[in-house]
Amino acid sequence: MSNSDNNQILKNTNAQILDEFNASVMFDKELYSQDIKGSIAHSQMLFEQGILSKEDKDAIHNGLLQVKDEIESGKFEFKIEHEDIHMAVESRLTQIIGDAGKRLHTARSRNDQVATDFRLYVQEKSLSIKEQLKEVINTFISVSQNHTTTLIPGMTHLQHAQPINFAYHLLAYANMFKRDYERFESSYERNNYSPLGSAALAGTPHNINRESTSKQLGFTSPTINAMDSVSDRDFALEILFNISTTMMHVSRISEELVTWSSYEFQFVKMSDEYATTSSIMPQKKNPDVPELLRGKTGRTYGNLISLLTVMKGLPLAYNKDTQEDKEGVFDSVKTIEISLKILNEVIKTMHVNIDRMNEACKIGHLSATDLADYLVQKQNMPFRTAYYITKDVVAMANSLNKDISELSIDEIRNSNEQIKDINDEIVMYLDLKSSMNARNSFGGTSTKQTEKQIEILKDWLKNK
Numbered sequence: 388m389s390n391s392d393n394n395q396i397l398k399n400t401n402a403q404i405l406d407e408f409n410a411s412v413m414f415d416k417e418l419y420s421q422d423i424k425g426s427i428a429h430s431q432m433l434f435e436q437g438i439l440s441k442e443d444k445d446a447i448h449n450g451l452l453q454v455k456d457e458i459e460s461g462k463f464e465f466k467i468e469h470e471d472i473h474m475a476v477e478s479r480l481t482q483i484i485g486d487a488g489k490r491l492h493t494a495r496s497r498n499d500q501v502a503t504d505f506r507l508y509v510q511e512k513s514l515s516i517k518e519q520l521k522e523v524i525n526t527f528i529s530v531s532q533n534h535t536t537t538l539i540p541g542m543t544h545l546q547h548a549q550p551i552n553f554a555y556h557l558l559a560y561a562n563m564f565k566r567d568y569e570r571f572e573s574s575y576e577r578n579n580y581s582p583l584g585s586a587a588l589a590g591t592p593h594n595i596n597r598e599s600t601s602k603q604l605g606f607t608s609p610t611i612n613a614m615d616s617v618s619d620r621d622f623a624l625e626i627l628f629n630i631s632t633t634m635m636h637v638s639r640i641s642e643e644l645v646t647w648s649s650y651e652f653q654f655v656k657m658s659d660e661y662a663t664t665s666s667i668m669p670q671k672k673n674p675d676v677p678e679l680l681r682g683k684t685g686r687t688y689g690n691l692i693s694l695l696t697v698m699k700g701l702p703l704a705y706n707k708d709t710q711e712d713k714e715g716v717f718d719s720v721k722t723i724e725i726s727l728k729i730l731n732e733v734i735k736t737m738h739v740n741i742d743r744m745n746e747a748c749k750i751g752h753l754s755a756t757d758l759a760d761y762l763v764q765k766q767n768m769p770f771r772t773a774y775y776i777t778k779d780v781v782a783m784a785n786s787l788n789k790d791i792s793e794l795s796i797d798e799i800r801n802s803n804e805q806i807k808d809i810n811d812e813i814v815m816y817l818d819l820k821s822s823m824n825a826r827n828s829f830g831g832t833s834t835k836q837t838e839k840q841i842e843i844l845k846d847w848l849k850n851k
């Protein structure tokens with residue numbers, strides 16, 4: 388091979404690598420439907436404004452629908468040389484309808500085009516994730532309805548603290564998912580503005596009507612400053628943050644499911660469908676599914692930090708760096724979509740071991756605080772005095788190898804001189820269920836309050 392042949396090959400290879408490096412079509416093809424929708428709206432507006440003839444507009448619309456068909460049926464051939472989804476669609480359109488296709492890009496730049504496509508995608512996904520969250524909240528509510536009297540140790544520092552009911556614990560998560568829903572909702576509202584018509588960065592001399600495209604695409608109104616509109620990716624950062632926060636909640640309940648399904652706890656058993664076996668230890672049933680939910684949370688944080696970092700040093704307006712905004716968002720969206728689906732099923736199908744939860748409540752003197760509270764309320768004792776008396780009762784229980792809720796009235800009276808005549812109703816106060824129900828303050832764990840919380844959530848869901 389001659390030297391010049393060699394150089395030619397090197398040049399070709401370099402060009403190819405460069406094209407591959409520069410191109411986004413292999414991932415931004417995800418935006419094909421938004422791109423086509425945006426182009427239909429844009430060409431419709433150009434026609435309304437007398438910039439495009441009716442024949443050209445009709446040809447463009449029909450051609451775009453054909454391109455859409457080809458993509459959806461798998462006939463469309465995506466090529467690196469088209470660089471991105473916008474060029475790929477336009478060049479195929481021009482192939483199909485001829486010169487009219489070349490008029491589509493009048494008064495538009497890929498900068499406002501990509502900002503519009505991506506925003507449409509984020510908006511659509513915010514709506515569908517909201518729907519999924521509603522389903523998850525619904526599932527937490529329906530499982531809760533069966534467990535408003537099921538005792539479970541309420542913990543702080545992962546140590547037994549006070550008896551609560553299992554529904555109350557699940558409803559804590561339902562409330563987190565409710566806030567997540569509201570975050571997607573407020574982001575949607577804040578970002579529902581159309582960048583289309585911003586053109587490259589400074590607007591356009593053509594007599595366009597941005598209200599028209601904004602309306603056609605379901606936006607509230609056009610964005611105000613073209614320069615901001617082509618370089619802003621706050622909307623993408625918001626969905627990444629909203630997904631990360633939701634996944635953090637998914638991860639926390641998953642962590643609890645892993646703990647609760649351990650031999651030491653045995654509070655819940657994953658349904659067989661959602662547990663896996665070990666390839667070497669035949670006796671094992673592993674909580675791979677909640678573990679994976681917990682693990683997948685990591686990549687959603689990564690995607691958020693990654694885009695924040697891409698954006699931090701960018702001068703106005705558009706810079707190619709922004710092309711790096713998409714893959715992380717696609718990945719986070721896919722991650723949360725599958726995770727919420729799986730979490731929903733896991734919660735729906737888990738087996739709750741009521742007896743084990745109840746047994747666990749008898750460890751750790753969960754109702755000890757109730758004795759102190761009783762002495763304060765009924766005997767007007769200073770809390771600190773009551774606290775020390777209660778310590779003696781706990782010591783008595785320990786010496787008898789019992790839980791405080793299992794002591795007889797005599798055993799209680801013998802624990803400390805100051806309560807030798809205590810009313811025998813105290814036994815009832817130390818009962819675990821009464822202890823749970825005693826916490827009847829608004830937002831508390833009593834069955835009554837828990838039922839109220841279910842009603843509040845149900846009412847909220849009704850209006851969503």
Ligand code: ARG
Nearest residue numbers: 411471497498501705709710
């Ligand atoms: N593929 C590009 C992106 O995702 C589209 C915008 C390109 N605009 C440009 N002037 N190079 O950001």
